[in-house]
Amino acid sequence: MVHQHRSLTKAYIQLPFKFPHHHNMFKSKTSQKEPKQQLEAMDETTVSLILHACKLARDLESNLPNLANQPNLLSNSLDEITRNFVTARERVYGQDPSTSSSLHNMLTLAHQQQIGTSQVQEWLRSSYAQQAMDIIQTQLVADQKEVKIGGCIDDGDAEVKGLQAMDIVSASDTNIASSSSQRPRRRKDEGLISKITVPAPRIGNTEIPPEDGFTWRKYGQKEIMGSRFPRGYYRCTHQKLYNCPAKKQVQRLNNDPLTFEVMYRGEHTCHMSATAPSVPPPSAEHHNATQGSLAQTLATTTTTDPPTASLWLSMDFNPIRGGSGSSSRMIGGDRGGGGGGSGDGAGTSTTTRYGKEVDFPVVDWADAMFNSGSSSSNSMDFIFHSAENKWESEDKKNGGQ
């Protein structure tokens, strides 16, 4: 994973207080580096609550493998962490009943019910999720926080453009080429395929499309006939670890270089559960098999699944680290043939990185809670503007293979 300081590509909302590297806030080394000035903005109790929650989270992290087999303990642990964070958050927001409390209730309710993957889905479908979104959105506007998305500074209007879903595609698709002899090569991915268009950042590096909440690893780039720009091929960073088959292709539009067309393939089987996080899933069926790609999922609003859940819970608000896996190296000359170093391919998206591939939703929960009024570059936008998204189907094109 790349830890690049690409602040421009990360969305965040300026908080009354902030953790410089809050994704590492559970790592003792970094968490202790909190600027005193900022901590002083909170009262001792709040600080201690946060620190206590961090400690609990660290403990949870270290015992995760064991806790994975003890749902009750895991749940209790999560509850306690959540309570601490939420309480701290309430203190930070001055007990604003319209925000913290409601959110608190929702969160605790969800936890008390020992949310599992399916329960998360259910919860997200429920009015609670809507309420949460409303609350968050309300906060967004009310607080007139600064929002930066996709490299642009959106003067707080929060009416930003995240990904503009353009089309969705039925998945059906295709004949999966029954692999033949030689190198077992899978073409024509299984699962759903969706296609969306993503506006490039208005400011900053316009070569990098907004992120979508997942981490991607580039595995190829190719010049495409009829396209001025090469197409970048990405697969889920956790492909190996989670056996996650999700992939995406990113390409700039011929007539509009500032717009990217992103095609998602496959479904994320990684990082889906808010409760059973970093425990390496035994297999792909660890999660629901019916979810679509992130884009799809969010664009259809309905959904469902973990992607949405994890998305909401794992937004990366870090203004400093950006955390994208994208690389500046992608800016460069391209070339025909097999691949190229062009930057047109697009950037990678991501949630967070912790140096390793394993993400810790627990941390993300903290993020979500402390930044409940914030939004990640696209995730929140996805959610808030999903209604505007229009999807269209794309039958099997991408033919070959």
Next chain:
DNA sequence: ATAATTTGACCGAC
């Protein structure tokens, strides 16, 4: 040391 990216080659579909 490990992870991510680059990039020429390989392979299947057409």
Next chain:
DNA sequence: GTCGGTCAAATTAT
């Protein structure tokens, strides 16, 4: 043969 998707060694970044 062409095209597009993927592989994988080499390179680069962290």
